[in-house]
Amino acid sequence: MAKLYFRYGTVGSAKTMNLLAVAHNYRHQNKNVLLLKPKLDTRFGVDVIKSRSGLTMDADVLVETDTVLTEDILDEIHCILVDEAQFLAKAFIDQLREISRHWDIPVICYGLRTDFKTELFPGSQRLLELADSIEEVKTTCAFCNRKAIFNVKFVNGIATQSGPQVELGAEEKYLPACSYCYYEQVSENHLSTPLFRDPVDLDPS
Template identity: 50%
Template sequence: MAKLYFRYGTMNSGKSIEVLRVAHNYEEQGKKVLLFTPAVDNRDGVGVVASRIGMQKDGIVVDDSLDMVGMAAAERPNCILIDEAQFLNKQQVLQLTEIADTLGIPVIAYGLRADFLGQLFEGSYHLFALADKIEEIKTVCWYCDRKATMNMRLADGKPVFEGAQIQIGGNESYLPVCRKCYSMQKSQTQPHHE
């Protein structure tokens, strides 16, 4: 039975490298992959899945008008991969469940667990609720050797703890950090009340 997988990690944990590696493995065996990426992720151009180490591949842009189920039914790929799955909405995640359940095509979604304030993204929330298998992609805190579990947003190189949930960016905008270092940075930037 095909499953819906959610593989999550912080910024800089290698999610996009993993997406590209899995796509390559299928294609090297002559198998077909549909690679989806949300329209909002325009860091390297809309529809481009790119890793920080320079690998990239064109993907199919996911927006509100895309019928992923219809496309999967017509194309009959061996696997569906989604990069930046945290940006999906509830209906798009439900389409992924339908692809796995009714078309029998495995779906592997990669994304962030939470935003820079520790709040779940809509896509992540529904993937945690509906995925058959949830796997963490781990990386190390920018400041210490603990496992990174948070994404800290930067503005002009300094941590910030307010702003819109979605702000597209890379290492210049976000660091992977553990909860302890996140809390320490936050307490140093917040005004202290006496």
Template identity: 45%
Template sequence: MAQLYFEYGAMGSGKSIEILKVAHNYESQGKEVLLLTPLVNDRDGVGMIASRIGLKRPARVISPDANLFEMIDEERKKRDLAAVLVDEAQFLQKEQVDQLAQVVDDYHLPVMTFGLKQDAFNELFEGAKRLIEMADKLVEMKTICSFCGRKATTQLRFKDGKPQYEGAQIQIGGDEAYKPVCRIHWYHPDLNMLKKQKEM
């Protein structure tokens, strides 16, 4: 039975690798998938899903005002879709998550979304919040804290080597701007260790 999935994890947990792997698995069996990514996700170029280990491929762009039900319906008329895969799903609007749920319910088409649960200030993103409320299945993807090796539950934003606890919710960046951390090190990051890591 088709379901709406939300696979979430802190930065560095392999979400983009996983979506690319899922797409490859479908396509290696001769099945069609639709890859989607929000317009705001431009770290590696607009419309590009890219992992930190170098794997990447293009995806269709979701604008903030896009109707995903209509977009996917149009795509279904062109080809026989087996699944819809959405990267950086935390950036979706609430209504867009509801539209994905409608795709699952009306077309019995699996929709798998991947993204962060909360921002660098430990507040839920709008898209993630709605996915937690609406998804049939939630899967946590795990990674380790940059400082202690415990499970990372969030990410901490840095600027000029200093932790940032306020600012814009959305600031696209990679390893230079964010570190996966546990709750303890979100509050108390080891800046000496961070400095040593940069020197290595």
């Protein structure tokens, strides 16, 4: 039986570049890949999947809350790759789970684990509950050399924990951070008690 995979990481961890590399490898072997992305993600264009390195591919399906992957879409597909999976509804994650089971098609989902408030996205929560394989795509903190686990949101150059969970574009900028640097960035406005400093770890693993 094929598996449902969740490959998560912070912003800037090359998740989308990994996805595009997997898609390239399948297509190089003349295998059919179905590329999915949430319709709400319009940062680089409505139907464009683009990595920060500049690599791009067109999405085959733009997922909305009521999207159903029918038999004609799944016919002769060898792998399903999903970008920005954290934005998907829980019901669609359930659908991907059933596709991997009943159609024997591997489904690989890439996305953030938590938002800028360190809270799980609904789609990510369901993937953590259902995935056969959960893998971390690692990168280092933007402020030190520790492994990044959180995402810091900046508005006008100031770190914030305010705003809606899903907010694309605008003036916000998101950076990856380790736990110490995350709380250090937001502590001035949001924390009343100091945090102890973790031991320095130069190995991102």
